[in-house]
Amino acid sequence: MTADSKPKTVLYRVLRFEPEGSSNPRWQEYTIPYTSGLTVLDGLWVIKEGVDPSLVWRSSCRMGICGSCGMFINGLPRLSCNTQISELGSSTVEVAPLPNFDILRDLVPDLGPMFDHHQALSPFILRPDREELEKPTAEYYQSSAEMERYLQFSYCIKCASCIAACPTVATDPVYSGPMPLAQAQRYNTDTRDDGFDIRKLALRGPQGPWRCHFAGECSRVCPKGVDPAKAIQLLRRDLVADYLRLRRPTPPAAVVEKPDDIARRPDIPEAPPATV
Ligand code: SF4
Ligand code: FES
Structure with a gap:
């Protein structure tokens, strides 16, 4: 859409859904x-x-930070707050709730199943030293x-x-899908985490990465540049290595004695001497 061809109006076609209707x-x-x-x-x-005050969305x-405004906009899942009309190349905006979810109302999908899968893969750091954690x-x-x-x-x-x-x-x-699997890989890869053996119990089953057909659409549409398709392939690699007993478990990171030890980290250059 060039400056000269900018429309004076925009036509919104919005998919409405009232559960009681x-x-x-x-x-x-x-x-x-x-x-x-x-x-x-x-x-x-x-x-x-x-x-129309009755229109509902989340x-x-x-x-582009909270992840709550995902919608199906002109045929693609996008963040509505991060999508300008000008980049759609059309003066008609077709907005529907995200596919693959039940609709709660209008543009609000039921994300409950996604977060159930997410939670089932323990998306947090697991360690045996509970006393030190607490x-x-x-x-x-x-x-x-x-x-x-894992960054x-x-x-x-x-989203x-x-x-x-x-x-x-x-x-x-039953398949967990890209986001929960990418988050399982994120924590499996974290050197502070020791939860691979717990997560693999779920990952080996039908909810794990084996059902992925590697379409790659997840990585194409991600608005944050995350590559869930890659995470799923890495999960497969690690599960196979574990099955063949080739996977070297990542040991929990060492606990340094005191914050002063930061100065001895090999990846942080030594500070220059102070000048008066
Ligand atoms: S991986 Fe990307 S597309 Fe998927 S939920 Fe996370 S931010 Fe959204
Ligand atoms: S409103 Fe938060 S990501 Fe769009």
């Missing part, structure tokens, strides 16, 4: 004025505040290189776009 889902159209920089979410607010931060006496050392191994997976904001794009999730509700 009889004629749904159904498309409803709204025409609103176009302003430069208008995002899909901004347009929904214009409709709600000036035209959003919060308006800055009453820490020092820190768990981790180098920058060790952090790099991209930690950028996930749980569910990857689940909505996954053809395996579309046909198999």
Whole structure:
């Protein structure tokens, strides 16, 4: 859309769904004025505040961080707050709830099954030293290189776009899907974690990475640059290595004695002497 061809108005086609209604889902159209920089979410607010207060969706931060505003916009899962009308190349905006989820109302998907799968894979650091975890006496050392191994997976904001794009999730509700599997890999790879043997109990089953057909759509649509398809392949590699007893368990990171030890880390250059 060039500056000259900017539309004066935008046509929104919104999929409406009322759980108590009889004629749904159904498309409803709204025409609103176009302003430069208008995002899909901004347009929904214009409709709600000036035209139809009954329209329902989920959003919060308006800055691509909270992950709550995922919608199916002009045929792709996207964050509505992070999608400008101008980048759609059309003056018609078609908005539906994310596919592969039940609809609670209008544009609000039921993300419960996704978070059930997520929780079942223990997406947090597991360690045997509970006493140290509950009453820490020092820190768990981790180098920058060790952090790099899982960093991209930690950028996930749980927006569910990857689940909505996954053809395996579309046909198999038992399969965990890209986000939960990427988060399992994120924690398996963390040198402070010792939970591989617990997570693998679930990962070896039908909810694990083996049902993935490697369509790669999850990584294509992720708005945060996470590569869940890669995480799923790494999970497969690690499960096979574990089965063949080739996987060297990552030992829990050493506990340093006191914060001063940070200065002795090999990855942090020594500070220059203080000058007066
Ligand atoms: S991996 Fe990407 S697309 Fe999937 S939930 Fe996380 S941020 Fe969203
Ligand atoms: S409103 Fe938070 S990511 Fe869009």
